[in-house]
Amino acid sequence: MLRRTLAQALAQRPGGLLAAKIHLKHVSTATTEGYANRPGGSQALFHAEVQELEEEHHLRLTIDAFRQFQAGRLPGGPGARDLIATFTHVDDALRDRTPAEPSVLDTDRRIENLLRAQAASLHVGPANYCWFRDPSKALCLRLAGTTEATRPLIGLCDSARCPQATHHACHRPIWAEQAATFQAFLGNPRVPTGEKTRLRREHDRVQRVLDSIDEATSTAGSTPACPPVPTGEPDICRS
Structure with missing residues (x-):
């Protein structure tokens, strides 16, 4: 549950990496970056989920901008x-x-x-x-x-x-x-x-x-x- 919550925060908010660092109480953002990008196991799944949610969110924003253009x-x-x-x-x-x-x-x-x-x-x-x-x-x-x-x-x-x-x-x-x-x-x-x-x-x-x-x-x-x-x-x- 925590992994998905953090994935959504990273995908949809500017500065999400810093938010994850604070939430996980990491000393440095480098640690958080390693957690998000480290291959294998739950880390790889976490990173893949971040990418998927980010793509979905960006598509929604683009469609919303297009609808505004049509209006x-x-x-x-x-x-x-x-x-x-x-x-x-x-x-x-x-x-x-x-x-x-x-x-x-x-x-x-x-x-x-x-x-x-x-x-x-x-x-x-x-x-x-x-x-x-x-x-x-x-x-x-x-x-x-x-x-x-x-x-x-x-x-x-x-x-x-x-x-x-x-x-x-x-x-x-x-x-x-x-x-x-x-x-x-x-x-x-x-x-x-x-x-x-x-x-x-x-x-x-x-x-x-x-x-x-x-x-x-x-x-x-x-x-x-x-x-x-x-x-x-x-x-x-x-x-």
Whole structure:
């Protein structure tokens, strides 16, 4: 029972490895990683169950994002254009059938099959979705100086600039809370002027993300453009 509970926590929550470390009272996360990845016996079964639950969860999230797209609530963020193109292709495939093919039904199973490849590239961040399809475009790998990784470095994620990141309505409360926190510090007279300058830049960046989410989710049938790039920062979205 404990194994399945931990597997679900690892599969569905960012930072699940740390949660497992705390729950199992391991001294280091390396011990927890060894427990999850060690081949053979219950460890192998545990790791396989984690992978299976993670794939199921990512497929559900992808289908939910597709349903929102069908309802006119588009994703925001630098990666929105590519995701919308994928969803448009899937939507066309669902519509493009003839009466001579009665066996081809617009069912949940068919949608799952069409979206399974897209779901396989999904990595869940704390405040965004990362569709890790091309390592050479991943901003986190560029910042780390490598493009050989098979998974994104979520800890280095800057979803406001990465061309494979998208923001959805479910992420808005997180960004809104962050904007409110920055606003509170900016209104505090005890914060030094130099620090306020840095906080104001961060607040403006968060506000741009919020604006893009609001614009995308309230505008049906349009493709959001890449967000504006602050002065002095590279335009990675269009690179």
